[in-house]
Each structure stands twice: as C-alpha cells, then as structure tokens.
Amino acid sequence: MGNYQEAVTYTEVCDQYPKWRVLAQDLKDNAKKHEAFLAPLLAKKDLRIVLTGAGTSAFVGETAAPAIARATGRRVEVVATTTIVSNPRESFAQDVPTLVVSFARSGNSPESLAATKLADQCLSEVYHLVLTCAPEGELAVGRKDKDNSLVVLMPEGSNDKGFAMTSSFTCMLLSCLVLLGAGEADLLNRVADAAEYVVNEKQEDIKALADKLPKRVVYLGSGSLHGLAHEAGLKFLELTAGDHVSFYESSMGFRHGPKAVIDETTQCFVFVSSDPYTRQYDLDIVNELRGNLGTDAVLALAGKELDLENAWVWPGLADVPDAFVAAVHVIVAQFMGVFTSAALDKNVDNPFPAGDVNRVVQGVIIHELED
Structure with a gap:
C-alpha cells in the first residue's frame, strides 16, 4: 500500500483530536458518577493502584503512572496483564486494597479477561476501573454490572480498525489521567488544539x-x-x-x-x-x-x-x-x-498479512490457578 492516504490507519491518526474533545465532554458529563466510585478508593491511604494492559495498552499505564502517582500520592505500579497472568501470586503478593485499572482496546484479549479474574481470586479487597473502546467487548460486558467495577467507554470510533493502536491509546491515556486526578477534563481541549496543529502543519x-x-x-x-x-x-x-x-x-x-x-x-x-x-x-x-x-x-x-x-x-x-x-x-x-x-510498500493497515502478529492476540492458553 504505497499510497498511505488510502489506509484507514492514516485516517485514524488524523482523526484523533476530535475524539479528545468528545471525551472531555463525556468525562465532565459523568464526573459525579465517576467520583462516587473513585473518591472513596483514592481516600484509602494504603491503596495500591495497578495499571495493566498488554502491548500498547500496557504502555498507556507506563505513560500515565508517574503523573498519577504525583497527583494521588498513592502507590502506583504498572504490571502488564501478561505478567499478571503468568505470575499472579507475585503480581498480587501483598493483599492490600487494590484498584486495578485495565486498558483494553477491544476487551477481548484473553490476558485482559484473565488478569481481572486473577485479581479477584488473589486479593480480598479489589476494585476495577475498566477503560475500553468496545462496549460489546467481553471485558466491558463482564464488568459493567459488578459492584466493585466501573466501566468507562471511550468515544465512538476509538476502537481502531487498523492493526496499530492509535486513538485507542490516546483516548485511554487522557481519560485515565483525568479520572485519577492528574488534570482537568478541559485540558483535553488544549491538547486537541495542539494535535490539530501537528496534523495540519507538520x-x-x-x-x-x-x-x-x-x-x-x-x-x-x-x-x-x-x-x-x-x-x-x-x-x-x-x-x-x-x-x-x-x-x-x-x-x-x-x-x-x-x-x-x-x-x-x-x-x-x-x-x-x-x-x-x-x-x-x-x-x-x-x-x-x-x-x-x-x-x-x-x-x-x-x-x-x-x-x-x-x-x-x-x-x-x-x-x-x-x-x-x-x-x-x-x-x-x-x-x-x-x-x-x-x-516500504507495506500494507499499513495490516503489516503482517500472513497472520504472524495479530490485532487481537491469538494462541494464548489461560491455565487455571489453584487456590
């Protein structure tokens, strides 16, 4: 695909910043609901916040963690779902009140689903904040009615169709920062203005x-x-x-x-x-x-x-x-x-046509953890 302008991924990169403006309004409109769930947790002095995801979703946490730690004064750690699933007893070695923040574009990867279940299994007091781009994804559907969980959906169109995560990364990052107190929702409009400059001028x-x-x-x-x-x-x-x-x-x-x-x-x-x-x-x-x-x-x-x-x-x-x-x-x-x-004459929307690497990871076997 030599003509990048034909690629859906190119369009998704260009169209991120309008979604941030929608996200800013969504976060303001639902602020009371979000605060009712999160404020009592963030008031816990011994709260541990675990930011988790796989691949790009894990890097959302890596980017957000320093700002959230500074804003909340709480223990904030990035533990990839791949680490939680393969080493749950080490990942949750301390049984303290824990908020697990799950980042998931589709919410269908086996590690994302297993990580939340293992947290419930290993910890006596655990809460879940799920940030996802797919309302029909298994993670969103499975968590939306649970008392210890809050599901926050990203704006429509953020569930990227291309192979590479673009607006899903930025929307989950910005929403997490606002939800956990690192900045106000109105900042997203200023960030969107700067992003518009990059798209139009650079x-x-x-x-x-x-x-x-x-x-x-x-x-x-x-x-x-x-x-x-x-x-x-x-x-x-x-x-x-x-x-x-x-x-x-x-x-x-x-x-x-x-x-x-x-x-x-x-x-x-x-x-x-x-x-x-x-x-x-x-x-x-x-x-x-x-x-x-x-x-x-x-x-x-x-x-x-x-x-x-x-x-x-x-x-x-x-x-x-x-x-x-x-x-x-x-x-x-x-x-x-x-x-x-x-x-390089790659297919921008699918750089791995043979399926060596997939949009949603495949081939993962989740093994049961014995109590």
Missing part, C-alpha cells in the same frame, strides 16, 4: 524524515515520556513489520549500553520534559547525540519553548503536564510509522 516534515528510510529509529524521554518512548518505538516496529528497527530508553538510561545502537542510519527523537529539573537531562542527551550524529539526526519535541535548532514545540502547552503532552508527541511517532510503512 505532516510533510514528518514524511520527509520517513522518506529517508532510517534503518534505526530511537525514541527517548524521561518520566511519563519514557513510557511514551516505549509506545513510539512499538508503532515504528509494528508498522514496518520489523523490517526497520526501533529502540526506546530513558534519556539518562540510554548511555548505559543501549547507545551502542546508533550509527549513520539512525534517526533520534527526544521527548523533552516541561519540568525544569527533568528537562536538563533530556537536553543533555540531545546535545550529546548531536555531537555523535549531527543536528539533523536528532529531533527534539517539547510542549514548552526550547532554544534549540531542529526542535518542534507544540503551541499552548507550556504549563501542561508531560503525560498530557504525550498524546500530541505520539502523533509524530504514529505518522512516522505510517509513512515509513508506506515507503
């Missing part, structure tokens, strides 16, 4: 980078933007079907071995934090990599003004927390994956 610049067909793409960030780097790297790997490889790391962690990946075929993206302390470390790695690769091979992305050559700063986000800005940054990575996939 596509050709991103395509120019993709048309160079870098063999190696590196995404770096700190805190919430480290989790985002994980998702950004996966988008490139998925959409190119692994023909061109991607890497992710924290800005500081990259020096400790992973930096060995860079060569003359590498394009680096550094997500620069808006936090004045943290961004110093992000800028340090930008300058270091530019010394290795040159300025053009290292693009800095930020929500707050940067005095740097080859830096893109999104309008109106200088005071917005990094976890929200991540929803704008990821559009660059999504476009990078789409454009590179098309340039």
Whole structure:
C-alpha cells in the first residue's frame, strides 16, 4: 500500500483530536458518577493502584503512572496483564486494597479477561476501573454490572480498525489521567488544539524524515515520556513489520549500553520534559547525540519553548503536564510509522498479512490457578 492516504490507519491518526474533545465532554458529563466510585478508593491511604494492559495498552499505564502517582500520592505500579497472568501470586503478593485499572482496546484479549479474574481470586479487597473502546467487548460486558467495577467507554470510533493502536491509546491515556486526578477534563481541549496543529502543519516534515528510510529509529524521554518512548518505538516496529528497527530508553538510561545502537542510519527523537529539573537531562542527551550524529539526526519535541535548532514545540502547552503532552508527541511517532510503512510498500493497515502478529492476540492458553 504505497499510497498511505488510502489506509484507514492514516485516517485514524488524523482523526484523533476530535475524539479528545468528545471525551472531555463525556468525562465532565459523568464526573459525579465517576467520583462516587473513585473518591472513596483514592481516600484509602494504603491503596495500591495497578495499571495493566498488554502491548500498547500496557504502555498507556507506563505513560500515565508517574503523573498519577504525583497527583494521588498513592502507590502506583504498572504490571502488564501478561505478567499478571503468568505470575499472579507475585503480581498480587501483598493483599492490600487494590484498584486495578485495565486498558483494553477491544476487551477481548484473553490476558485482559484473565488478569481481572486473577485479581479477584488473589486479593480480598479489589476494585476495577475498566477503560475500553468496545462496549460489546467481553471485558466491558463482564464488568459493567459488578459492584466493585466501573466501566468507562471511550468515544465512538476509538476502537481502531487498523492493526496499530492509535486513538485507542490516546483516548485511554487522557481519560485515565483525568479520572485519577492528574488534570482537568478541559485540558483535553488544549491538547486537541495542539494535535490539530501537528496534523495540519507538520505532516510533510514528518514524511520527509520517513522518506529517508532510517534503518534505526530511537525514541527517548524521561518520566511519563519514557513510557511514551516505549509506545513510539512499538508503532515504528509494528508498522514496518520489523523490517526497520526501533529502540526506546530513558534519556539518562540510554548511555548505559543501549547507545551502542546508533550509527549513520539512525534517526533520534527526544521527548523533552516541561519540568525544569527533568528537562536538563533530556537536553543533555540531545546535545550529546548531536555531537555523535549531527543536528539533523536528532529531533527534539517539547510542549514548552526550547532554544534549540531542529526542535518542534507544540503551541499552548507550556504549563501542561508531560503525560498530557504525550498524546500530541505520539502523533509524530504514529505518522512516522505510517509513512515509513508506506515507503516500504507495506500494507499499513495490516503489516503482517500472513497472520504472524495479530490485532487481537491469538494462541494464548489461560491455565487455571489453584487456590
């Protein structure tokens, strides 16, 4: 599919930000219902919050966790459903009040369903917040009438039809941040405005980078933007079907071995934090990599003004927390994956036509856990 504009995935990347505006209104309209369920839980001093999903859904949690921990002052951990299912007794080793936040595009993956059941089995006091894009999915249907569960549906159209998760990632991320107190729903409208700018003004610049067909793409960030780097790297790997490889790391962690990946075929993206302390470390790695690769091979992305050559700063986000800005940054990575996939003559909507990798994971056997 050389013509990326024919791909449903391309359309889904472009059409994310209107869904965020719908989501902002949905969250405001249902705020009392959500607060009635969540406020008593967040008041528990010993509450443990577990953010879970698989693949991109797990990276929603990685991106959200630092902001939620800071906002709630509670113990917040990211434990993938794949880890919970394979190691439930270790994942739930401490029997403390626990809120399991499940991110699920379809809600039909076997790990998503099993993880919630194992939490009920292993813990004496457990609650479930399910964020999903499919009202008919097994997870949403199975949890909607349970007293210990709250199901929050993402806007219509967020259940991506393409192989790669795009609006499902951003909608679940933004809803989680608002629901768990990391920011107000109205922030989503400001984030949407910045995303609209990226879609309308930066596509050709991103395509120019993709048309160079870098063999190696590196995404770096700190805190919430480290989790985002994980998702950004996966988008490139998925959409190119692994023909061109991607890497992710924290800005500081990259020096400790992973930096060995860079060569003359590498394009680096550094997500620069808006936090004045943290961004110093992000800028340090930008300058270091530019010394290795040159300025053009290292693009800095930020929500707050940067005095740097080859830096893109999104309008109106200088005071917005990094976890929200991540929803704008990821559009660059999504476009990078789409454009590179098309340039490699892949089917952007289905990079794995032989079924080696599937939209909803297959072949998983769930084994019973004995009490």
